[in-house]
Amino acid sequence: METYRGTNKLITGIVFGVITFWLFAQAMVNIVPAVQSDLGVSLGTLNIAISLTSLFSGMFIVGAGGLADKVGRKKITYIGLVLSIIGSLMLVLAQGAALLIIGRIIQGLSAACIMPATIALMKEYFEGAERQRALSYWSIGSWGGSGVCSFAGGAIATYMGWRWIFIFSIIFALLGMWLIKDTPESKANSKGAFKFDVKGLGILVVTMLALNLFITRGADWGWTSTFTLICLAITIVGIIAFVKVEKNNAIALIDFSLFKNKPYAGATYSNFLLNAVAGTLVVANTYVQVARGFTAFQSGMLSIGYLVAVLAMIRVGEKILQKSGAKSPMVWGTVITTVGVAMMGLTFLPGFAYTVAVFIGFALFGLGLGIYATPSTDTSVSNAPSDKVGAAAGVYKMASSLGGAFGVAISAAVYAGIAAVGSTEIAATSGIIVNVIFGVLALISIVFMVPKNAGKEQQAVLTKKAS
Secondary structure, three states, X not given: OOOOOOOHHHHHHHHHHHHHHHHHHHHHHOOHHHHHHHHXXXXXXXXXXXXXXXXXXXXHHHHHHHHHHHHOHHHHHHHHHHHHHHHHHHHHHOOXXXXXXXXXXXXXXXXXXXXHHHHHHHHHHOXXXXXXXXXXXXXXXXXXXXXXXXXXXXXXHHHOOOHHHHHHHHHHHHHHHHHOOOOOOOOOOOOOOOOOOHHHHHHHHHHHHHHHHHHHHHHHHOOOOHHHHHHHHHHHHHHHHHHXXXXXXXXXXXXXXXXXXXXXXXHHHHHHHHHHOOHXXXXXXXXXXXXXXXXXXXXXXXXXXXXXXHHHHHHHHXXXXXXXXXXXXXXXXXXXXXXXXXXXXXXXOOHHXXXXXXXXXXXXXXXXXXXXXXXXXXXXXXXXXXXXXXXXHHHHHHHHHHHHHHHHHHHHHHHHHHHHHOOXXXXXXXXXXXXXXXXXXXXXXXXXXXXXXOOHHHHHHHHHHHO
């Protein structure tokens, strides 16, 4: 196993596995009206279903990452792909809210397994520039996959029916399993039996569910209603209890010592906030379909610039990382993304002008994320201890998932709340402003936490080892 080196076949299999997540996560935000009409569910129920995948992924991803280190990263990847197939099949068969909700939860658990385990496989079987190249392709599957699936999802929903999105997700999962089948198992060296932080996980699940209900249902229940206040109280008490339990627990779900490393912390915080910007996609796609009369395919076409830009710039971000370190591309990527998001909030513009603004906004969104993706991922992975790569990757991807979940939930809640009593234009602009704030906060976390030489020192060490 020591002599095995990663291959393009392994990279392709991992990318296909990661794309399954985006097929059921990203495509879903582009087909809200079609799914709502077909299943006869409320917009509130559908918004909950959309955010549940990222929420459950975020809650279980750290545990899955730690489990991958102990029992095998390839094995956990396989389990994730099987769960992806099951969850997608439930959505194919859904006739109402029940299978939709259950399927989305299972898809979240699938992503929790796939994301950290595949990052750990990348670090295990690739080194130096080859690892950065592999992570670039992982980012193409992750960040680029969001663009591919947004565009493809709209086209599939319009011309084949939205359920076909999840049939394609099953096909990609099966292809991923076949492509990685010859990869040797990888796990961390450990002593003693594997122990899991059940108490910490339990507190986290209850806390995150309460917070999600507070955000998504607060407006419907009333912000001062008993249910809303109970959810808020559970959230506050849960966060305090979780931090206290984890810091005093020898077997912790989240190893807070990882955040003592400032580059890792900066990459993780900014990753959370830039994934929260995903709320832009729900607001923009829903607004142009509801208020501007676009079809799912036409709204997907608006994001074609995002797709092209993010795919083109991910390898560019890798090259900038190798030349100038991680901080510069992370900063500029975040600035460009935030500007792109802000352009989508210009809803006062007339028809054609707004269409052009949204198209350019999506292109800048993808351009920025493409530049940011590999430097951020490499910063998190390269600063993780070798025996905690899966756990560290789990925390990093937990930031992605929870950021996406709460970004979507908050943006959708703002949009729906204002649209219910006022104009859709003001609602859309307000929802977009929330995401601009996320982008600004991401920039601040990078500026103050990621040092100028991040990435350079690691590259120098690897070059010295190679020589």
